[in-house]
Amino acid sequence: MKAKILALLIVLTLVLTACGSKGESAAPEGTIVLRFWVHTNNAFIAGYEAAIAAYEAEHPNVDIQLENFDYELYLQTLQTAMPAGEEADILQLFGTWTSQYYERLTPVPAEVMTVEQAQQTFYAAPIGGFIVDGVLYGMPQEFNMEYGGVLVNKTLYEAAGLTYPPQWRTMDDVIADAQALTQVDETGMMSVAGFHFACADPTAFSFLAGIKQRGGDYWNADHTAFTFNTPEARAQLQFMVDMVNAGVVDPVVFNDSTNFVIDAFFQGKVGIGYIGSWAIALGQTNYPDFADEWDYFYLPPIQGDPVFVADSGWGLTVSPNSQHQDIAWDFVRFVTANPEIAAQWNIASGTIPAMPAVAESPEIAAAMPWVPKALAILPYGEYLGNMPDRDLVVYEIIYPHVLNALQGVETVDQALQAIDTEANSTFR
Amino acid sequence: MAANTLSTPLAQPRKPFGWSRFLGRFLAYFILTLGLSFTLLPFVMMILSSFKTNLEVLRVPPTFWPENFTLENYLKIFNDPQLPLLRFYGNSAFVAVFNVTSTLFTSSLIGYMFAKFEFPGKKILFGWFLTMMMIPTQITMIPSYLILAKLGLINSLWGLVIFSAVDAFGIFMMRQFCETLPNELFDAARIDGAGEWQIYWRIVLPQLGAPLATLGILGFMFNWNAYLWPMIVLQKIEVRTLPIILTWFNSTHTGQGALVMAATVLIIMPILFVFLFFQRWIVQGFTMTGFK
Amino acid sequence: MVRTRNRNDRRRSGLVISKRRFVASVTIPLLLYESLGIFVLGWAFVLMFFDYSPGRLGGPILGLGGSNPFVGLRNFVEMFSGDSVQATLFRTSLRNTIIFAVAVLPLNLAITLPLAWLLESIGNRFKSLYRTIYFLPVLTSSVGVALIWMSMYDPQAGWINAIIRAFGGTPVAWLSDPRAGFANVSIAMWAVIIAYLWQDYGYNMVIFIAALQGVPHELREAALIDGANSWQAFTRITLPLIRPTMLFVCVMTMLSSFQVFDVIQVMTNGGPNNQTQVLMLDIYKSAFRYQNMGWAAAESFVLFLVVMGVTLFQMRVLRTDWEY
Known part of the structure; x- marks a missing residue:
């Protein structure tokens, strides 16, 4: 009796497992698949999904697949995946962390953005962490203001x-x-x-x-x-x-x-x-x-x-192990430095823009009425x-x-x- | 001393049912029932809370019966695309079934070999397993994790499986049982021309039915409820097993007490009934092996 | 005669060969598999002498050396005499682990032994129902247990404070008040101890019940007839007879409480003010939250030594008991 029930359970289990593990549908020929890792935050993810859709509409041959991890586990995931070269092509990165593992990152190519350009484009606090020893390792998306x-x-x-x-x-x-x-x-x-x-x-x-x-x-x-x-x-x-x-x-x-x-x-x-x-x-x-x-x-x-x-908040970088560095960096620039996309992302995620130009824009003021209130304070922000x-x-x-x-x-x-x-x- | 007292004649016959005896019984039941309620009450609270609204569970003082009995929490979980419960059940089941099957196989095979065969290096090998039994998992946790990372098995259910194929304790237990099997049994089969694998499969395994079942159910329970190691290995949401999904759900739905309780009910109750069904074996396993 | 012996020899040698083949086909894969185990152990041993973090590149062999430098015994020296946050946390954790284990053992025995004895003494059909219910929490996932107790401990809407309020007492922030304490142990520690005991007592109960069933009824009856009361019968007859089980239960309870993790990680994650930070939690955080794996390996070694010491001590006691 019990043996039969056990057998039944095992069969049931295997059926369930088989159902659960159906693989994702394969991408059509000629498509470049880029994996993209972020930490779990539903508002952020909604913003990324919109940005991906916009990018894929302009580049039909690119398929960007978003995967998310709990905040507590995200750093652990990055640091163990990197030595094995298993990490995704595009990585969400908290700017202040950069100095802890820039050894495993790749600098932003000069044609995407130079350090000087970055310092002019973004507020001081968001960009500060992405620069280690004068080298730029990523692009900020938000002014991570915990103060005030x-x-x-x-x-x-x-x-x-x-x-x-x-x-x-x-x-x-x-x-x-x-x-x-x-x-x-x-x-x-x-x-x-x-x-x-x-x-x-x-x-x-x-x-x-x-x-x-x-x-x-x-x-x-x-x-x-x-x-x-x-x-x-x-x-x-x-x-x-x-x-x-x-x-x-x-x-x-x-x-x-x-x-x-x-x-x-x-x-x-x-x-x-x-x-x-x-x-x-x-x-x-x-x-x-x-x-x-x-x-x-x-x-x-x-x-x-x-x-x-302030910390240098969330931003994006590209894995040195990526097979498609150029496309990945193009996507990163599209999301972080294109004022329109950046504004959309900031609105979706409810974050303060990292670029003064975006922070002062009327569409941000309309969507997030608290940002204009912060404009007077933001220039006083220093990097942590x-x-x-x-x-x-x-x-x-x-x-x-x-x-x-x-x-x-x-x-x-x-x-x-x-x-x-x-x-x-x-x-x- | 004992003999001395026994030899003295009985001073008085045993008292029939008296008040003190009745009182003793009453007290025993009272204490046992008190303990029983203490054991049951948290379960009852969990189930009742899961049928309340999220606002009702915040009320001070708390209500006992749900004021507006609602299935909303359960429906929310069933309709949450981020929480495909069946998939997580499948993940847990895969790990548990795979690990149990492989350890039952290796334990019986190696235990049988240790009990009935002589070969050079047997003592050393046996000593190694003895050592492995003494070494707690936290020692090997970090390098095991680094190896999985190197092999690219982080975020894979296989990562939970490869280090668990051989279980030192199971080997000990099976060796113990195999030693009690009479050698004549095997010799007779050998004379009949049976190969060694056939003997293991046809003669040894059937004899080990009861201890294997015990070991299997204990192992299943252990794997099903495992938390720390799966939490380290399974970082991606879709590959997670149930206990880690439950903590994840809790941390992403803080402040929604009723919803979290509904998830807890859905994740811990079904398997609880299965375990209850096999309870006799589990208890037997605990008392026999002393391990959980 | 000669021919039969030859045939026997041949058959025997054939048997020996097939047996050898069997042993080889089992041991060779086994040895290969176990060499992985040896490698893991060796790595664990080496790791504790390095300042190793997988985030840094390090040297060519397993990432050791270079930016993950060899530090000799510095991790251990730091643990017991340093003033870094890791060292302070380690010492706090070690102390908390000992407090936890030392509190859990007697409380557990004080609950399980009398209950098991009562349950065994009532002897009727309710017995199995009672036992089943007492056993329920043991079967429950410890994460579920932690979540249930967290909701009960909630300072505002939790049931425990509701009961305290109903009796006119002052409610307590069970899991977050670092100032409240009882018997020099923080209230949060007591809170997790209670949740842990709740999950665990059914386990020792069934073991005690099994042991009590093994005590011959006649002995107890005889003592009662001799005019001993139930208490005397229990302490003089029953207790000595189940002593091996007692000792065994002590070892197992001690060992598992030294390695407690699940319930505490979910309920308090070590807080408030690190008052429930136990060693396993500290090791986990050092290794995986802060990627300080060399340090964590050294910490696990210390925990291993503690656990080993307790086991050996208890085994000695057990062995002398067996001889007696």
């Missing part, structure tokens, strides 16, 4: 009797609004965070921007070591801790692992949510039923000019700087220790000391 942008829930604002749209001249105005927005349930647990800034990228980048705006720097003069234990860094971290003490957010209940800012905001649990504008598209996709009214604004600087640092391991520094060193300070697990001094020591130990 916030989602604001209009419904909660009006319920709290605050002026909308918000009139912020200083950070004190933001904090005052946030205090009015915060709600705590009868057991003392925060149910609505007035100003949720306790996620990884917002904490790290508001920390770094604050250092810059206060006139300090986290790099030494020749970019060979970090300097996190400075008066400016101390003032900034203390400022962030004071915001928590003012009751605008409970970093224990609101952080990266619970109530991540996009989820919490689109569930109505956040008044002002600090997050890059890329989150807008994601939130709209994931929470189509969210009924509250909201908009996207930029925070005032701590003091002086709104100086900030080439780090030995950017993710390690941002996600395992800066964010955890800043969060510790916010949660009161470490003092401000302990956190700064730890960030300084650990970040410098990444230089081997």
Whole structure:
């Protein structure tokens, strides 16, 4: 009896497997097939699919096949595929990563774009990471601005009797609004965070921007070591801790692992949510039923000019192992440097354009009303700087220790000391 | 001491059903049922949540029964082109069936050889398998991964299969069983002119039916639920096995608790019934082998 | 006479040849296959003396050397005395792993042994139903277990906090509050320990039940007749008889909890503030998230030594027990 059922199961299995593994239909003769790897983000993918369709319409003999990987696995996929020469022809690349494995990349051919042309075409922050030792290794698609942008829930604002749209001249105005927005349930647990800034990228980048705006720097003069234990860094971290003490957010209940800012905001649990504008598209996709009214604004600087640092965000490059380098680079140029296509991609993915010419265009302003608000700030963006391991520094060193300070697990001094020591130990 | 007490006459006859005995029984059932509810409750919560709306699962305090009983979550999953569940079932099944079949074959064959044959280097080879049994997978994980990368087997289900063809533990178990088989059985067959492969196929394998079934079901369960190694090897979505698809689905649908619970139900429940069906063998396997 | 012996000899030699052929046809492919295993082990051993990342080009042999330099014992020195983030994380992970294993073992025994004993003592047709249900979580994929418990631990809408609220208590951010703790162990660690125990206790229960079934009923009855109460009968008769099983269960529980990964990776991914970062998770992150494979290989070697030490220690105890 049992043996029969087992046999039945096995047969069923094999049938299922056979059904599941039917191969993709073969391309017609003469078609050049290019594989294209990106990380999983539905809004980005929609943008790429449109760009591919446009390119294929102009070049009927080219077939570009898009494959996507989870963000966490994407770097791993690239780094293990490259030594084996298994990677796709066209690769999506996060600009700041370039310095970590430019050894396995190929420079952008001069006829596609030279370093000088690139520096003139794109904002400084997006292009900075793609240049290692004066050589250009890829082309940026977005201004990856994690600093300054916030989602604001209009419904909660009006319920709290605050002026909308918000009139912020200083950070004190933001904090005052946030205090009015915060709600705590009868057991003392925060149910609505007035100003949720306790996620990884917002904490790290508001920390770094604050250092810059206060006139300090986290790099030494020749970019060979970090300097996190400075008066400016101390003032900034203390400022962030004071915001928590003012009751605008409970970093224990609101952080990266619970109530991540996009989820919490689109569930109505956040008044002002600090997050890059890329989150807008994601939130709209994931929470189509969210009924509250909201908009996207930029925070005032701590003091002086709104100086900030940014990663070189997502961009494209071509594998040195590709059989069709010329076509692949042509496609990359088409997607990244053709203003019309670039604008379409930025609108689909909800990202800020990497080219000033595109960022200032009316179609961008029409589709993404928050971009014009950012135009005044964008020129102040500096590139983050080439780090030995950017993710390690941002996600395992800066964010955890800043969060510790916010949660009161470490003092401000302990956190700064730890960030300084650990970040410098990444230089081997 | 024991003999001494046994020899003394019984002081008093055993008490018939008394209150204390009844109370003891009641207490036993009470505790067991308490433990039972603790075991079952998370499953019940999962199933009930999967029939709620995503807004309802966010409510404080949570509702027990779904207020608006809805199949929306299940329909969403069935209609999600990014989540061809049957394909992922197929992937899991392929890996599990292939690995189980190959280890059953190699374990029985090599176990039989170790039990019934003498050959030079036998001790060394046996010692090697003994060592392999002691070495945990995390030691070999990194180089195995690098080899797969070199072979271009990352993102291939074959990558989950090639390092699992020989299982040291299975060999031990089968050797143990083969040693109990009488030599006369084989000698008689040899006199009748049977070849060695025929003896393995016609005589040894049928004798090993029960232990092979146990080993097979345990192996199937182990492969079906495996997480870390498949997660490392299978980076592309369409080749993934069920546990990794489930975490992927969770991370791409954060904040949609009911939907994630529906996916969890769909991914863990069907096979749970199959395992339950074979539960006796699995329990037997655990107690016999001590491995899971 | 002579002729028969010849024939026997011939037949025997024919047999020997076919046996040899059989052994060769099994062992030769086997040896080839196992040489892959030896290669893997050797590579694992070499890797821990290098600062190796597959993203860098490195030298000609397996990418070792060049931009993936030989560092000797530096990885190990760094692990135990360095102040880099990897070294701090490693030490935190080692400590957390030990806390986890040391907490899980007694809790597991405290749940499984009494329950198994109760279940064995009730002896009726409900028994198999009870056992089946207790066994359900063992059969469940640990990813599913983690997701179910995550939803129960949710600080706002989770059931556990709902129960606490109903009794007028203060709700807890189970998986994300680095400040809360109990008995010097963080609350998040307790949360994952509970989820892990929930999945695991059915396994030890069935083993105990099998062992208890092996205890002759007459012995216990005799003790009861002699005026011993149930507790005395349990500690004096039953417990000594199932001691080998006890020890075996201890070894297995210890080993698997030293290598815990799935439940923690899904539930907390090591957080909050690395309070649930265990060694397997740290190894995984070092090797695959940060591509620091030389370092990760060195870490796995340390984990291997720990596991080996525990096993050998327990095997010694087991062996002395068998002799007795």
